[in-house]
Amino acid sequence: MTGLELKEWRRAMDFTQQQAGDELGVTRATIQNWEYEITTIPVTVSLACSQLLRRRKRRPDFGPVTLIYSTIPLPNAANLADQPAALNCQRCVDNIDAFRRINELSENSAFFNPIILDDLGSAIWSGNELAKQCEHFGSASVQTRSGL
Structure with missing residues (x-):
């Protein structure tokens, strides 16, 4: 440094x-x-x-952040040639907003591998740690499919 x-x-x-x-x-x-x-x-x-x-x-009020998620399990991404875009990005006001959005989206069967990024593209939350935060800040729990 x-x-x-x-x-x-x-x-x-x-x-x-x-x-x-x-x-x-x-x-x-x-x-x-x-x-x-x-x-x-x-x-x-x-x-x-x-x-x-x-x-x-990682503070709940840190933001804005970007939520990125897949609509198909990423191990299946090699077979995407004839499918619509599998990755989605959503801007969120802060981490809490992203946690709540994940909880909403997790009710959909086409929601996999969420990750929260800062403005520089660095990962803030992912995997099991993200799932725990979503459970804490929302009524629904994040499904733990394909790495989450």
Whole structure:
């Protein structure tokens, strides 16, 4: 991680240098030294930054997000030549909105492999963790077919 990347992470997290230092267990001056590349940023700090950002994106109110799902089981995707598009994308206000939409769609037999992405295309929720969140935030449960 470079000093510029640390600064971009800090801004994405909406942290001051002091707040970033508090989260990472270092002083504000250490954050400043890393950002100006006076000292090298340890690999553990880069990993901690990634984890903190991931945790922030998993908050229920984080958004907007994009829900992507398949209308056929993905293992069958090789036989798609003569079928309509199998992947669908829906923009959601936040994670809760996506969880509720998944619960609605899960009542349809043509709903498989949902995944929630951030604006950069990085996965926020998928698989069994996503199924648990949907159960928590909605009345219906997500079916656990084909990987979910």
